[in-house]
Amino acid sequence: MSASSLRFSSITKKIWMALLGIFLLIFLVVHLSINLCLLRSDPRWFNDAAYFMGTNYVVKTFEVVLFAGFILHMALGIILQVQNWMSRPVRYAVNNKTTTPFLSKYMIWTGGIIFIFLVIHLMNFYAIKLGWVEGPRFESGEPNFYQRAIDLFSQPAYSLLYILLFIVLGFHLNHAFQAAFQSLGLNFTKYTKCIERFGVAYSIVVPLGFIIIPIYFLLIR
Amino acid sequence: MNLTLKIWRQKDAKSKGKFVTYTLNEISPNCSFLEMLDILNENLIGKNEEPVVFDHDCREGICGMCSLYINGRPHGPDDAVTACQLHMRKFKDGDTITVEPWRAKPFPVIKDLMVDRTAFDRIIQEGGYISVNTGGAMEANHILVPKPAAELSMDAAACIGCGACVAACKNASAMLFVSAKVSQFALLPQGRPEAKERVMKMVKTMDELGFGNCTNTYACEAECPKSISRSNIARMNLEFICANTSW
Numbered sequence: 001m002s003a004s005s006l007r008f009s010s011i012t013k014k015i016w017m018a019l020l021g022i023f024l025l026i027f028l029v030v031h032l033s034i035n036l037c038l039l040r041s042d043p044r045w046f047n048d049a050a051y052f053m054g055t056n057y058v059v060k061t062f063e064v065v066l067f068a069g070f071i072l073h074m075a076l077g078i079i080l081q082v083q084n085w086m087s088r089p090v091r092y093a094v095n096n097k098t099t100t101p102f103l104s105k106y107m108i109w110t111g112g113i114i115f116i117f118l119v120i121h122l123m124n125f126y127a128i129k130l131g132w133v134e135g136p137r138f139e140s141g142e143p144n145f146y147q148r149a150i151d152l153f154s155q156p157a158y159s160l161l162y163i164l165l166f167i168v169l170g171f172h173l174n175h176a177f178q179a180a181f182q183s184l185g186l187n188f189t190k191y192t193k194c195i196e197r198f199g200v201a202y203s204i205v206v207p208l209g210f211i212i213i214p215i216y217f218l219l220i221r
Numbered sequence: 222m223n224l225t226l227k228i229w230r231q232k233d234a235k236s237k238g239k240f241v242t243y244t245l246n247e248i249s250p251n252c253s254f255l256e257m258l259d260i261l262n263e264n265l266i267g268k269n270e271e272p273v274v275f276d277h278d279c280r281e282g283i284c285g286m287c288s289l290y291i292n293g294r295p296h297g298p299d300d301a302v303t304a305c306q307l308h309m310r311k312f313k314d315g316d317t318i319t320v321e322p323w324r325a326k327p328f329p330v331i332k333d334l335m336v337d338r339t340a341f342d343r344i345i346q347e348g349g350y351i352s353v354n355t356g357g358a359m360e361a362n363h364i365l366v367p368k369p370a371a372e373l374s375m376d377a378a379a380c381i382g383c384g385a386c387v388a389a390c391k392n393a394s395a396m397l398f399v400s401a402k403v404s405q406f407a408l409l410p411q412g413r414p415e416a417k418e419r420v421m422k423m424v425k426t427m428d429e430l431g432f433g434n435c436t437n438t439y440a441c442e443a444e445c446p447k448s449i450s451r452s453n454i455a456r457m458n459l460e461f462i463c464a465n466t467s468w
Binding site: 083 | 248287293319324392438440454457
């Protein structure tokens with residue numbers, strides 16, 4: 001009974017959602033630290049970081065874990081949502097007026113928007129590495145991701161889309177951070193307020209870090 | 222107060238229900254919501270019409286029988302009260318009040334505003350108890366209980382099992398109810414011997430009955446008439462993790 005209940009129960013799904021979510025939160029900080037290299041005028045900073053991420057065996061191993069993590073996080077999110085819809089086959093005539101954190105009700109939709117952006121993002125960068133699409137390359141044949149980023153951010157429409165999507169990501173993270181700790185059973189009188197405040201700060205600072213980059217390219221450079 | 226009521230009428234579990242509009246005049250703002258429904262029913266009986274069926278028992282906010290979804294909120298517009306403790310002064314003269322039954326797959330409508338909440342009893346049967354040998358009463362202080370644990374346990378035990386948490390949750394999740402029942406025993410030494418089996422069985426039954434998954438919106442906590450804390454949900458999650466990762 002132990003193994004089956006751990007594998008299939010509603011709480012197990014939530015625990016996996018939370019663990020994968022925390023893993024993705026950590027990944028986002030690593031990604032941001034690399035992206036901030038774009039703010040330096042010397043392109044070597046960004047290209048060296050991109051080269052390291054693309055060739056280091058430890059990082060490449062984590063790349064597989066990362067893709068699996070993204071897919072599992074999304075799949076579980078969809079499964080949970082479909083089950084939740086099925087749990088109330090007859091809807092209320094009057095919309096629910098209970099006061100709850102606003103963004104908590106729209107996680108599946110903000111998650112869906114993030115997924116669309118993820119596909120665009122992978123097509124713009126990762127697909128060049130795989131040789132699926134054409135893109136700027138060095139003479140050695142290695143992809144020039146710095147030039148690719150500059151090309152994209154020089155398009156105001158792309159930059160605006162990028163900014164909007166990171167605002168949506170901020171909305172998603174705003175609820176996700178403390179919800180992950182709640183799902184893992186880590187809700188203690190002493191620490192919960194601290195976790196909530198850190199979560200709010202994370203959901204503002206990290207997306208803002210990404211948003212600064214297109215603003216820098218549009219307005220300053 | 223003069224009121225317009227839009228009430229869900231459904232002949233039986235298999236029939237298709239619909240909203241029926243009634244008007245009520247000269248209702249005292251000091252009468253309770255259920256007393257207002259009593260007046261409506263007296264009027265309907267006087268006109269040889271079928272009275273509205275709704276659950277109620279103690280009318281003191283402790284039995285958990287009333288289960289009305291009033292104007293988009295379980296137990297109506299007041300906080301931390303059951304529908305029987307809701308007074309008409311919370312509404313305005315001329316208001317239209319929409320009354321619906323709890324909506325959730327595991328809570329099928331029996332008739333009008335009455336739903337079948339046997340699902341909660343099924344969950345309790347799976348682990349909402351402790352097993353003790355009967356016989357002479359033990360010395361009261363034989364097992365010492367830390368005061369904070371006793372208080373948290375009593376807070377969890379305040380759950381009356383009305384189902385407002387399920388009704389309020391956008392996912393029809395029963396996590397607040399189940400977690401309160403798990404917590405009230407898990408916090409006490411008397412509940413520890415069966416803690417692992419309890420949480421696993423109760424969660425398994427909760428899932429099998431078709432309740433939704435918790436997505437941490439905390440609508441359950443906001444609408445609970447007994448202010449059961451969401452920290453119980455976290456405690457149950459942790460109990461579940463420990464139960465599945467220990468021996």
